[in-house]
Amino acid sequence: METISDLLTGEKFVPSRINQRFQTPKNRVLYYNKKAKKIRLLKSNYDRPLHKNYMILLELLDGKEEVVFSKDYLLGKGYSFGVYTHIENYKGKSCYAIYDFLLITLPTGDIKFIKNND
Numbered sequence: 001m002e003t004i005s006d007l008l009t010g011e012k013f014v015p016s017r018i019n020q021r022f023q024t025p026k027n028r029v030l031y032y033n034k035k036a037k038k039i040r041l042l043k044s045n046y047d048r049p050l051h052k053n054y055m056i057l058l059e060l061l062d063g064k065e066e067v068v069f070s071k072d073y074l075l076g077k078g079y080s081f082g083v084y085t086h087i088e089n090y091k092g093k094s095c096y097a098i099y100d101f102l103l104i105t106l107p108t109g110d111i112k113f114i115k116n117n118d
Contacts, residue, residue, distance in 0.1 A: 049080040057101045066114040
């Protein structure tokens with residue numbers, strides 16, 4: 001039988017199935033965990049502030065549909081401006097969004113957060 005190399009360890013082994021790429025299930029799990037960790041680390045510079053912003057918004061809205069806060073207050077809470085998940089249209093205008101929260105800058109400079117239930 002033909003031998004192949006384990007993708008994690010590089011050890012040679014005889015596969016028991018045609019599509020077997022790892023010598024043991026443990027090696028398969030370790031290989032894909034390492035691969036996923038590498039991706040998580042690459043994304044962490046964006047995911048961490050997004051998660052923090054989302055948790056701040058959940059706390060501030062506390063079941064309400066919309067709230068208004070000053071930019072200074074939000075900065076004091078640890079909110080990071082400049083990280084958003086997407087841009088959405090709201091009443092004919094484009095606004096930033098973090099998951100299901102819309103962020104609208106008011107003429108006064110305050111920020112209005114709206115829970116988007118669409």
